[in-house]
Amino acid sequence: MDWMFAERTTSARRSVIRELLKLTERPEIISFAGGLPDPQTFPREFLAKVAADEILNNSAKSLQYTTTEGKLPLREPLSRWFAQDGMNFPPDQIVVTSAAQQGLDLVAKVFLNPGDAVFVALPTYIGAIQAFQAFQATLVGVPMEDDGMDLGALRAAVRSTRKAGHTPKLVYVVPDFQNPSGHTWSRGKRLELLEIAREEDLLVVEDMPYRWLRFVGEPIPPVAALDKEGRTILLFTFSKIFAPGLRLGALAGPKQVVEKVVTLKQATDLCTSSLNQRLAIRFLQEYDVAGHIQFIADLYRKKCSAMLEALARHMPAEERIRWTKPEGGLFLWVELPQGINTEKMLYRAIEHKVAYVIGAPFFVDGSGHNTLRLSFSSASCQDIEEGIRRLGQVVREELAALPAPQGTGNKG
Ligand SMILES: Cc1ncc(COP(=O)(O)O)c(C=O)c1O
Structure with missing residues (x-):
C-alpha cells in the first residue's frame, strides 16, 4: 500500500537510542543509559494532596479547558522567577507548554521552512534534532x-551555509550542563554568541532544563539575561525540578514570537493540561521550592562525585580516554580512542551487565562513534561504583582488541 506520507516523515529519524535502550532494561544490568530524574525527587505526598484537593474542590479550574497561553497565576510567578535570574519576560511574553519538548516543536513550527539552517552543537540533545x-x-x-x-566555527558555518543557499535562522544551545556532554558555556562565549546572532540576524534558542541543578561553582547568567536586543527564545521545564510526567514547561520570548507560538499551539493541543498547571501553581505557592531544588542538587552532587571517583579508579589510565566534570545536571560524557565504536562496544558492555548511551546519535555530522553518555541520576552510589568498575573492564577489553596505532593512521 502506498501510504502517501508527507515528505517531512522521510527526514524524521527514529531514535536509535530508544531501540538500544530496550537491550539495557534487564534488571541485572546497571544502566547509566536513561536520562531520567531520580524518582525520589518527586514530591509525591504533596502532589497527591493538592491533586485531590484540586479535583474535588476546584474542578471548574482544574478540569476545565484553559487558555492556550496558559494560566496567568502560573505565568506570573514564572515571570518573577526568570527575573531573579536577570531574564525580563513579562507574563504576556510567556506561553505555558507541555514541557520543553513541545517548546522545541513549536519553535520549529513557527520558524522553519524546509531547508532553513539550524546550528547545533556537536554533540547536541537528540530531541532537538x-x-x-x-x-x-x-x-x-x-x-x-x-x-x-x-x-x-559557528561564524564560518553561518557564512558557508548562507552561500550554499540555506537561510540561517536559529542557533540552538543548552548553555548549562548540556545534555549530553555536561558542558557549561562561559559568560564570554554567551556574550559572543549574541554578537554573532546580531551580526548574522539569527535567533538563539536557549534550552535550560538543568540550569537550577548546579552543584558546583557559581551560576553564569543565561544568554536570555545578557541579551539586550530580544533575540533569545527561552525554553523552561518543570521536568527536572518537579516531575517530568506532568509534562509542564514554558516558552518565553519576544512578543511577536510568542503570539505566533500561541496561534500554532492552538492547532496542536488547544491548551496545556489545566490540572497540571494548577499543581504547578500550588507547588510554586506552597512548597519550599528552593529547599527542594537544593535537595535535588545535593543528591546529584553526591552521585556525580561517586561517578567521577569511580571513573578515576577504574578507567584505564590513557590520555586518549577523557571525560567531562560537570558542574550540574545529570550527565557526563566520555571520549574513547578513535577506533573504538561505542555502539559495537555496547554489546560487550551488556555481557558485563552495564549500559550507557552511545554518542553518535547526538552528532548531526555522522561523527562521535568513539563517545558515550553516562547518566548519574538514577543509579545508587553503590551501583555507580560497581557499574563503572564493569565499564572499565569493558574499555580495557576494547583497547586490547584495537590494532596497535601505526604511523599517522590513528588520530588519537
Ligand atoms: C536539553 C533538553 N531539552 C529538552 C528536554 C525535554 O524535556 P521536557 O520535555 O521533559 O521538558 C530534555 C530532556 O531530557 C533535555 O535534555
Whole structure:
C-alpha cells in the first residue's frame, strides 16, 4: 500500500537510542543509559494532596479547558522567577507548554521552512534534532569546546551555509550542563554568541532544563539575561525540578514570537493540561521550592562525585580516554580512542551487565562513534561504583582488541 506520507516523515529519524535502550532494561544490568530524574525527587505526598484537593474542590479550574497561553497565576510567578535570574519576560511574553519538548516543536513550527539552517552543537540533545528534522531543517553541527561552542566555527558555518543557499535562522544551545556532554558555556562565549546572532540576524534558542541543578561553582547568567536586543527564545521545564510526567514547561520570548507560538499551539493541543498547571501553581505557592531544588542538587552532587571517583579508579589510565566534570545536571560524557565504536562496544558492555548511551546519535555530522553518555541520576552510589568498575573492564577489553596505532593512521 502506498501510504502517501508527507515528505517531512522521510527526514524524521527514529531514535536509535530508544531501540538500544530496550537491550539495557534487564534488571541485572546497571544502566547509566536513561536520562531520567531520580524518582525520589518527586514530591509525591504533596502532589497527591493538592491533586485531590484540586479535583474535588476546584474542578471548574482544574478540569476545565484553559487558555492556550496558559494560566496567568502560573505565568506570573514564572515571570518573577526568570527575573531573579536577570531574564525580563513579562507574563504576556510567556506561553505555558507541555514541557520543553513541545517548546522545541513549536519553535520549529513557527520558524522553519524546509531547508532553513539550524546550528547545533556537536554533540547536541537528540530531541532537538528530532524536532528540527521534522520540519525539514538543514542541521549544521558546530564543534563543542570545554566552555561552549567553537564560535569561530559557528561564524564560518553561518557564512558557508548562507552561500550554499540555506537561510540561517536559529542557533540552538543548552548553555548549562548540556545534555549530553555536561558542558557549561562561559559568560564570554554567551556574550559572543549574541554578537554573532546580531551580526548574522539569527535567533538563539536557549534550552535550560538543568540550569537550577548546579552543584558546583557559581551560576553564569543565561544568554536570555545578557541579551539586550530580544533575540533569545527561552525554553523552561518543570521536568527536572518537579516531575517530568506532568509534562509542564514554558516558552518565553519576544512578543511577536510568542503570539505566533500561541496561534500554532492552538492547532496542536488547544491548551496545556489545566490540572497540571494548577499543581504547578500550588507547588510554586506552597512548597519550599528552593529547599527542594537544593535537595535535588545535593543528591546529584553526591552521585556525580561517586561517578567521577569511580571513573578515576577504574578507567584505564590513557590520555586518549577523557571525560567531562560537570558542574550540574545529570550527565557526563566520555571520549574513547578513535577506533573504538561505542555502539559495537555496547554489546560487550551488556555481557558485563552495564549500559550507557552511545554518542553518535547526538552528532548531526555522522561523527562521535568513539563517545558515550553516562547518566548519574538514577543509579545508587553503590551501583555507580560497581557499574563503572564493569565499564572499565569493558574499555580495557576494547583497547586490547584495537590494532596497535601505526604511523599517522590513528588520530588519537
Ligand atoms: C536539553 C533538553 N531539552 C529538552 C528536554 C525535554 O524535556 P521536557 O520535555 O521533559 O521538558 C530534555 C530532556 O531530557 C533535555 O535534555
